[in-house]
Amino acid sequence: MSKVHTPDPTDVSWQQAREFAHSFVHVGETEFVSLASGDKKVCAENVIALTNLPFADSSSMDGWAVNGDGPWTLTDAQQLGKNQASVLTTGSTLPTGSQAIVRTENGTLAGDQLTSVSANTGDIRYAGEECSIGQALSAPGVNLNPALIGLMAATGHDRVKVFKQPIVQIIVTGDELLTSGLPTPKRVRDSLGIQVPMWLNRMGAHVLPVLYRRDQADEISKALVSSQADMLLTTGGTAASAKDHFITAISNAGGEVLLDGVAVRPGHPMKLAVVRNYQGKQIPVVGLPGNPLAAMVALSTLVQPMLNKILGQQLQPLIPMTAAKSLHGSKSGTRLAPGWVTETGFTAAEFSGSAMLRGLSTSTGFAVMTHEVDRGGTVSFLPLPT
DSSP: OOOOOOOOSSOEEHHHHHHHHHHHSOOOOEEEEEGGGOTTOBBOSOEEOSSOBSSSOEESSSEEEEESSSOEEEOOOSBOOTTEEEEEOTTOBOOBTOOEEEEGGGEEEETTEEEESOOBSTTEEOTTSSBOTTOEEEOTTOBOOHHHHHHHHHTTOSEEEEEOOOEEEEEEEOSSEESSSOOOSSOEEOSHHHHHHHHHHHTTOEEOOOEEEOSOHHHHHHHHHHOOOSEEEEESOOSSSTTOOHHHHHHHTTOEEEEOOEEEESSOSOEEEEEEOTTSOEEEEEEEOSSHHHHHHHIIIIIHHHHHHHTTOOOOOOEEEEBSSOBOOOSSSEEEEEEEEETTEEEEOSOOSTTOOHHHHTOSEEEEESSOBOTTOEEEEEEOOO
């Protein structure tokens, strides 16, 4: 972990919390993987084309390569003389001496004689037309996708260096949680243990099976120090009631709370701490609030920035956006409002209380506000991971 200045452990601003989380961890380790397993990984090297694309002059259509004005005589030779033609399929390399292409639908073949009223150069893909040898294809921090991986393959690559996925362990706490079936007057369904791993996967993490622990500080602390993860998350227990054991569990584990709260709604109270595991390695621990929307805000505030850094990426930038309707800010600090973006700008979702899920379920990101924004005004947008 990086040696950085720790802010006052009381509530810090939302942006300060993001920046601190990003600076707190180191860029992660790297590994080489086959292109076939590179999808959704994060590139860890400057990738250049190892060959021209296409490698040689080639055809973008089925038909015939021709030399001269025709009529043409078919040949299998690798070099065309005047008024000679050679059969082509899409993507095939042109024989030396090819001057144009006759598409299949435009040619008439009688024996070995080809005639056509249309031969053109527009269907020739010239060597290096798409990219030339040595041209940059990707850089560290770029999310790999099927098209980019296909481009790497087409230019001669078999593997690529990527950042290793950080291993994250989630510890869901609570005596009242159910993991299946309908809720009861004394038991509620756990929604975090199922959705948080999915969000973390989208952020680039490898997530271990969820651990469920009772609201007992000693059980939580044992789970913290025995984990083999690179980052730990707990859910609930971050407030100040008799059942909120996050701070006690961190203390029992010999750890330290670095951020005791962030001035953001929803999302309060979230916490960032550090403990040493059974190997003596220092591990960040994020305490997520128990309310679902608040927990997602905490993920976006503290967890996403750390994962970005470990994966060699910059802190996710905020995107200026027009407000489609008036937006209410927070009474103090920052407010994150879930919603979506259309051609008219950002629209806030309904059902966006701290304990609610419905608004987030239809959203593509958060509007980040420190004050009220009028319709047509500018608001900062933080996309959800995809």
